[in-house]
Amino acid sequence: MTKPRVLIVGAGFAGYHAAKSLARIARGRAEIVLLNPTDYFLYLPLLPEVAAGVLEPTRISVPLSATLPDVRVVIGEADRIDLDGRRVGYQQPDNGAGELTYDRLVLAVGSVNKLLPIPGVTEHAHGFRGLPEALYLHDHIVRQIELAEVAEDPAEREARCTFVVVGAGYTGTEVAAHGQLFTDELATQHPRLGLRPRWMLIDVADRVLPELDPRMSETARRVLDGRGVEVCLGMSVKQATGDGVRLSDGRSVPTRSLVWCVGVRPDPLVDGLGLRTEKGRLLVDEFLGVPGRPEVFACGDAAAVPDLTRPGKITPMTAQHAERQGKLVAHNIAASFGQGRCRPYRHHDLGFVVDLGGRDAAANPLHVPLAGLPAKAVTRGYHLFAMPGNRARVGADWLLDATTRRPGVQLGLVPANDVPLENAAPEMPVRAR
Numbered sequence: 208m209t210k211p212r213v214l215i216v217g218a219g220f221a222g223y224h225a226a227k228s229l230a231r232i233a234r235g236r237a238e239i240v241l242l243n244p245t246d247y248f249l250y251l252p253l254l255p256e257v258a259a260g261v262l263e264p265t266r267i268s269v270p271l272s273a274t275l276p277d278v279r280v281v282i283g284e285a286d287r288i289d290l291d292g293r294r295v296g297y298q299q300p301d302n303g304a305g306e307l308t309y310d311r312l313v314l315a316v317g318s319v320n321k322l323l324p325i326p327g328v329t330e331h332a333h334g335f336r337g338l339p340e341a342l343y344l345h346d347h348i349v350r351q352i353e354l355a356e357v358a359e360d361p362a363e364r365e366a367r368c369t370f371v372v373v374g375a376g377y378t379g380t381e382v383a384a385h386g387q388l389f390t391d392e393l394a395t396q397h398p399r400l401g402l403r404p405r406w407m408l409i410d411v412a413d414r415v416l417p418e419l420d421p422r423m424s425e426t427a428r429r430v431l432d433g434r435g436v437e438v439c440l441g442m443s444v445k446q447a448t449g450d451g452v453r454l455s456d457g458r459s460v461p462t463r464s465l466v467w468c469v470g471v472r473p474d475p476l477v478d479g480l481g482l483r484t485e486k487g488r489l490l491v492d493e494f495l496g497v498p499g500r501p502e503v504f505a506c507g508d509a510a511a512v513p514d515l516t517r518p519g520k521i522t523p524m525t526a527q528h529a530e531r532q533g534k535l536v537a538h539n540i541a542a543s544f545g546q547g548r549c550r551p552y553r554h555h556d557l558g559f560v561v562d563l564g565g566r567d568a569a570a571n572p573l574h575v576p577l578a579g580l581p582a583k584a585v586t587r588g589y590h591l592f593a594m595p596g597n598r599a600r601v602g603a604d605w606l607l608d609a610t611t612r613r614p615g616v617q618l619g620l621v622p623a624n625d626v627p628l629e630n631a632a633p634e635m636p637v638r639a640r
Contacts, residue, residue, distance in 0.1 A: 210238045213540055214295060214309035216285050217474075218243035218271055219251075220526045221507025222315030223595065224533035230277040232541045239277065240307060242297055244284040246271055249338060250594050252526060252562075253601070255378065257341040258348075259385035259564065260613040262604045264338050269596040281307065285316070285476060290500060311502050311540050314489060315533065318471035318508035318524060320628060327447035332467040334628045335378055343621040344382075344466065348390060350617055351463055352404065356397045366461035368404040371452055372468055373444055375410035376418060377561060379468030380427055383408040384563040387434045393615045407437045407460065409444065416569075418523070419559055422576040426569040427561060429578075467628050471524060473509045485511040485521060493551035495536045504540060506532035515553040527556060530593075560586040 213229060215222050218241055226241045233239065247268040256262040271280045283297035283305055296306045320334045333347070334340050348370070355367035370390070372383045383406050390404035408415065408431065414424045415431065415438060431438055439454070444465075446453040451461040473487040482497060483490040488511035489497065495512060497503040506512070507529035514520040522528045531554050542549045560570040560582070568582040570589075577585060587605065591598050 210236065211310040211544060212238045212240060212308065213311045213313065214307055215239070215241045215313040215315060216243075216295060216476075217315035217317055217507070217509075218245075218248050219315060219317040219507060220529035221317070221510075221533035221536075222313065223248040223269075223271075223275075224530050225313055225315060225506065225537045226275055226278045227595070228534045228537035229540060230275060232537055232546070235277070236546070237541075237544065238279065240279045240281060240309075241271065241275065242281045242283055242285055242295065242307060243271065244282070244300075246280065246282055248274070248595065250590075251336075252377075252593075253590060254335065254338075254341050255381040255385045256562070256564075257338070258335075258344040258382065259389040260345055260615070261385070261564075261608045262601060264342060266597050266601045266604055267594075268338065269594070274596050281305070288476075288480060290480065290482075290503065293502065309502075311543065312504065313536055313540070314477065314503065314505040314509055315507045315529075315536075316474040316476050316509045317529075318473055319475070320467065321470040321472045322628070323469065325444055325446065328444065328465075328467065329628050331447045331449055332373070332465040332628045333626060334467050335382060336471070339621045340626050342618065343623065343626045346617045346619065346621070347464065347623075348386065349393065349615050352390060352393045352397055352400065352615070353617075356400045362461065364400075365402065365405075366451065367463050368400070368402060369407070369460060369462040370404065370464040370466070371407045371409065371444075371460060371462050372466045373409050374468035374470060375408050375412060375415040375438070375440070376468065376470060377416070379408060379410070379466075380415050380431070381562055381564075382466055382468060383436050384427070384431060384434070384567070387431075387436050388564045389613070391434075392613060396612075396615050403435070405437065406435075407439060409439045409442060409454070411441065411443050413440055415440075416561065419561070419569075420571055420574075420576065423559065423561065423569040423571055426576075426578040426582070427563060430563045430567045430569075471508065477505075477509050488521070493553075494539050494549045495532060495552060496539070501543070504536050506536045512552055515551060516555055522552075522554075526593075527559075528554065560589050562586050562590075 250267040287296035351367040355364045358364040416424045442455045489505045508524040512522045558572040568586040570577045570582040570585045
């Protein structure tokens with residue numbers, strides 16, 4: 208008999224762990240197909256360390272085929288879904304087209320940059336959601352320091368040495384913290400620069416890391432202040448140009464570097480499915496199934512999963528929830544084929560970690576607040592445990608960074624035209640019936 212096919216769309220935290228868990232649970236009783244635009248799982252929490260030159264980009268890129276040997280990996284980006292016909296169409300990397308059928312479908316397409324209607328932002332800001340953006344930002348930072356060193360105009364030199372990060376959540380806080388350390392080191396390699404690079408972190412919230420425990424916010428703020436990062440709270444960017452930004456308090460800041468870390472929104476693929484959504488996320492039940500479509504499941508950032516620990520709420524868009532939902536959806540899909548029983552999703556968070564570069568971090572494992580070296584040990588230990596591969600290589604890079612100088616060179620791998628924010632969240636045409 209033909210094996211039933213389970214098609215998983217997306218290999219982020221949810222999709223990757225769904226495929227890995229289902230391959231173990233099903234044990235050859237189902238064909239598992241994973242559709243993803245790249246051939247790797249990207250460990251997003253360490254992306255700021257790639258931009259700052261701490262980690263090589265391949266360290267956080269875990270190959271799908273090598274780590275999922277019992278899963279058929281198809282490289283392509285889903286752009287059309289026929290729910291009635293149980294087919295998913297996709298675009299191949301060489302612009303060809305393909306189509307996959309399924310008996311069970313898992314939508315784990317994740318999220319994209321959140322865009323706001325601010326003049327000039329989409330044209331002049333840099334997003335930060337993948338390897339191309341991180342590699343480009345690394346080169347951009349090095350390039351601005353090098354150009355500033357040879358600039359004759361003091362105003363141009365200062366503008367090139369000013370880096371503005373918008374969004375003081377996880378990503379923005381880590382980018383600013385790592386970035387200040389990186390440019391301070393670059394400045395020592397360019398003694399004719401004549402000034403210290405300036406980093407600004409901007410957010411409309413009243414504290415950094417507003418979604419976390421206030422004690423973690425205080426730790427992060429103390430580290431940022433100690434490094435000289437200018438934290439500007441209760442304000443936003445009103446306009447961006449190629450020469451600078453205008454803030455909501457009326458100030459104009461000359462800069463060539465605007466990094467957009469405001470947040471994320473569900474992948475636009477779910478918008479055109481004709482299914483119920485909540486805040487742009489596909490509505491599912493506590494078993495991660497789509498109501499009215501027993502063959503369709505969703506998990507991760509693209510799914511509005513009821514939070515049974517907080518009645519009336521949905522789970523936040525975090526890697527911690529996505530990974531656990533991916534594992535559970537694998538169990539429930541197996542149950543839909545008669546193997547075991549469905550279980551509801553219920554998860555109490557075990558704490559959070561924020562790496563601030565150098566010897567600094569903020570963590571609250573099991574809600575015990577930590578700072579400094581203890582937090583750093585917990586943070587790095589957590590990341591090594593959570594990574595599905597490349598652990599030894601990541602550890603080696605951390606050791607090298609602690610004992611040697613980072614090479615401040617441009618690699619030239621990603622052209623500027625490949626990473627504008629306006630291209631970071633394409634509105635893909637979706638056909639669903």
